[in-house]
Amino acid sequence: MARENGIVVQDLVREYKKGPRAVDGIDLTVAAGEIYGFLGPNGAGKSTTVHVLTTLLPPTSGSAQVGGYDVVKEGPKVRSLIGVALQEAALDPLLTGRDHLRLQATLQAVSKDRRRAQADELLERVGLSDAGDRKVSGYSGGMKRRLDLALALVHLPRILFLDEPTTGLDPQSRTALWEEVARLRREEGVTVFLTTQYLEEADVLADRVGIIDQGKIVAEGTPAALKAEIGRPSLHAIPRDEKDRPGIAAFLARFGEPLATTRDVAVRLRAGLGLTDIVRAVDADGLDIVDLELRAPSLDDVFLAKTGRTLEGATEEAETGQQERRG
Amino acid sequence: MTTTWPQVGAIARRSLLRTARQPASFIPPLIFPVALMAVNAAGLQSSTELAGFPTESFLAFALAVPFIQGALFSTMNAGTDLARDVQTGFINRLALTALRDWALLSGQLSGAVALGIVQALFYLAVGLASGVEIASGPLGVLVLLVYAAFVSLSFGALGAWLAFRTGSGETIQALFPVLFVFLFISSMNTPRELIGVDWFRIAATLNPVSYMIECVRSLIVTGWDAQALLLGFGFVIVLGIVSLVLASQALRTRMTRT
Numbered sequence: 001m002a003r004e005n006g007i008v009v010q011d012l013v014r015e016y017k018k019g020p021r022a023v024d025g026i027d028l029t030v031a032a033g034e035i036y037g038f039l040g041p042n043g044a045g046k047s048t049t050v051h052v053l054t055t056l057l058p059p060t061s062g063s064a065q066v067g068g069y070d071v072v073k074e075g076p077k078v079r080s081l082i083g084v085a086l087q088e089a090a091l092d093p094l095l096t097g098r099d100h101l102r103l104q105a106t107l108q109a110v111s112k113d114r115r116r117a118q119a120d121e122l123l124e125r126v127g128l129s130d131a132g133d134r135k136v137s138g139y140s141g142g143m144k145r146r147l148d149l150a151l152a153l154v155h156l157p158r159i160l161f162l163d164e165p166t167t168g169l170d171p172q173s174r175t176a177l178w179e180e181v182a183r184l185r186r187e188e189g190v191t192v193f194l195t196t197q198y199l200e201e202a203d204v205l206a207d208r209v210g211i212i213d214q215g216k217i218v219a220e221g222t223p224a225a226l227k228a229e230i231g232r233p234s235l236h237a238i239p240r241d242e243k244d245r246p247g248i249a250a251f252l253a254r255f256g257e258p259l260a261t262t263r264d265v266a267v268r269l270r271a272g273l274g275l276t277d278i279v280r281a282v283d284a285d286g287l288d289i290v291d292l293e294l295r296a297p298s299l300d301d302v303f304l305a306k307t308g309r310t311l312e313g314a315t316e317e318a319e320t321g322q323q324e325r326r327g
Numbered sequence: 328m329t330t331t332w333p334q335v336g337a338i339a340r341r342s343l344l345r346t347a348r349q350p351a352s353f354i355p356p357l358i359f360p361v362a363l364m365a366v367n368a369a370g371l372q373s374s375t376e377l378a379g380f381p382t383e384s385f386l387a388f389a390l391a392v393p394f395i396q397g398a399l400f401s402t403m404n405a406g407t408d409l410a411r412d413v414q415t416g417f418i419n420r421l422a423l424t425a426l427r428d429w430a431l432l433s434g435q436l437s438g439a440v441a442l443g444i445v446q447a448l449f450y451l452a453v454g455l456a457s458g459v460e461i462a463s464g465p466l467g468v469l470v471l472l473v474y475a476a477f478v479s480l481s482f483g484a485l486g487a488w489l490a491f492r493t494g495s496g497e498t499i500q501a502l503f504p505v506l507f508v509f510l511f512i513s514s515m516n517t518p519r520e521l522i523g524v525d526w527f528r529i530a531a532t533l534n535p536v537s538y539m540i541e542c543v544r545s546l547i548v549t550g551w552d553a554q555a556l557l558l559g560f561g562f563v564i565v566l567g568i569v570s571l572v573l574a575s576q577a578l579r580t581r582m583t584r585t
Contacts, residue, residue, distance in 0.1 A: 090417040
């Protein structure tokens with residue numbers, strides 16, 4: 001299976017000289033034709049994993065096979081199979097979209113007579129036909145991302161690595177990119193390894209999700225299965241007056257385990273309880289609550305359950321850590 | 328192997344497109360050396376009256392300098408372009424293709440050489456339009472252009488080495504004035520044997536840039552001077568080989584891939 005465009009990773013470790021283990025012994029398998037979402041906060045080890053799998057970084061230990069080829073011993077064979085859009089859409093601002101496609105096609109040994117037609121087709125597919133002859137310096141962030149995706153597809157790769165492809169994109173561009181990724185899998189059978197810090201993206205696109213935190217995979221499975229593991233919904237209340245927060249927290253604790261949130265007061269409901277039970281109790285106690293919401297388990301709940309932090313909180317933590325290290 | 332030459336061509340094309348689309352990267356290397364030559368020719372014409380000065384036209388004497396000065400600009404351009412590729416991650420994009428390391432270096436340097444030849448043609452045209460006669464004749468002009476290509480290649484490789492080594496366009500721009508010091512402590516304005524200050528004459532004699540200028544100058548002013556040609560080509564070839572080896576090693580380190 002892995003030899004046919006899948007990915008197999010065993011006990012992969014990547015250590016930096018003066019840093020922690022960015023990737024700390026991960027195992028994962030991606031089947032051919034599958035979209036695998038690699039979800040985690042900033043600094044979790046997602047991009048380092050992508051760099052190792054795409055042959056840009058050698059692993060410190062462990063092994064990884066992409067399309068059946070070893071990423072260390074058979075780098076050129078791996079590169080011939082994969083298309084990659086890295087986190088930073090490194091484009092030349094002085095070249096046009098078409099210049100980029102022409103350069104990429106030549107470097108990927110696409111035959112000369114196919115290059116022009118293929119450039120037209122790819123520009124059309126990513127919605128850049130009108131902008132193809134404009135310099136990239138005039139492109140928006142979304143246009144750059146779309147061109148980056150087109151460049152990754154020039155040599156018809158069987159496996160596609162997308163490293164946070166929608167970070168910073170507006171909702172419209174994000175949806176367009178999701179549609180194209182889904183189409184690639186559906187119509188062309190491309191295997192997609194997608195890293196993201198957006199829960200919604202993993203939920204919408206991925207067949208299976210791996211959640212990585214501090215270099216380790218803490219959960220893996222289909223989004224539905226992961227959410228089912230958590231099982232119970234959470235209840236979120238917003239007090240009208242901030243000083244009532246401790247009282248409301250104590251009240252809600254009667255119905256489940258408190259959850260660490262910043263914007264509201266929340267608990268994971270005990271089995272057998274529903275929203276009506278809580279509303280009755282709120283009325284009986286005369287609590288002044290602006291909003292009361294019952295939420296089905298999300299991937300963020302999965303992240304919280306596995307790491308003790310919310311994904312958003314973990315991202316902020318990582319960013320603060322990076323700033324402190326820079327400072 | 329069949330795909331390597333198109334790769335070189337594609338990288339060279341990109342290098343030329345980048346240059347053509349940034350007037351700031353090709354106009355100064357054309358204008359600044361010619362302007363400096365004009366200023367020097369106007370102010371130092373009386374130097375030609377010194378006994379032993381090889382020509383009566385200081386302009387003919389000074390025409391050699393833009394060839395080397397223009398090549399120094401090539402160093403900076405080639406270097407900053409590549410350093411920017413390292414900084415922006417564009418080099419990772421290239422590393423993920425089937426591009427061979429040497430094809431990247433050759434392509435980039437081909438662009439620098441093409442620009443160097445265009446610069447040389449411009450300097451020659453300015454010189455000829457100003458009344459300078461090339462003592463070595465049409466064949467000498469051809470040798471001049473070949474030499475300009477060698478100089479651009481060698482200095483371009485030096486720029487590429489600095490780019491891959493430092494990965495910083497700012498560092499290369501900061502080093503640019505240092506390279507200019509070599510130009511000014513040379514025989515650019517006076518024949519070495521006529522330099523009166525001892526330390527300056529010794530420094531100019533030890534400075535390889537003097538021999539590069541004198542090689543070009545011999546073709547313009549003297550005719551066919553085997554010693555000047557051998558020294559000029561010798562130094563530029565040695566500089567080229569050393570720079571290419573260093574640039575290749577630095578590229579291998581920079582363009583990491585398994």
